[in-house]
Amino acid sequence: MVGSYSQEFSDHVVRSSPRHVLDRLDEAEELGLTPRDVMRQLLLGEAMHEDFGPTYGHALEVLCHHAGTLLNNAHWAGMRFRYFSMVEEALAELGVDFDPAGLVLGGAPIELPPIDDFPSIGFVEGHRIGAMADTLAEVELERLTDDAIRGSVAELRDWARTCQAEGLGLVCFYY
Structure with missing residues (x-):
């Protein structure tokens, strides 16, 4: 709209x-x-x-x-971009294929002029949130040995569940 x-x-x-x-x-x-x-x-x-x-x-x-609703992002705030890869690698070790960098690198959900710097923007459409929620539900959080990564994955899971319950998509910004 x-x-x-x-x-x-x-x-x-x-x-x-x-x-x-x-x-x-x-x-x-x-x-x-x-x-x-x-x-x-x-x-x-x-x-x-x-x-x-x-x-x-x-x-x-x-x-x-x-x-929208600002979701809790305490485990994602203030981190360097390399952290996305660290979370992806930890998930891969558990056999879960999910790249959290896609949440901020997919582009805006609307057409905007080119953004050559920040903010990085990504989104998950409402009809795709269920797949994200299902993927993250597979994660056995207790198997993640790093407390920060465990908290970050738990937040991702919460984001997906919240969006799914409200029938909404997810838009993420990275600075």
């Missing part, structure tokens, strides 16, 4: 978003755009500036904060 909203809804998203979330849209000031302008372009389907893909990625995150 992105691209078909009204100015009223766009303004509501901006008004109801925390300042710290909107601050990420300030990059567009170079073009003379306000956070309100950026959200309007995204939500109303107006032309977006090709050189400001990261700004529109942040605008998508603002929309996700507004319309």
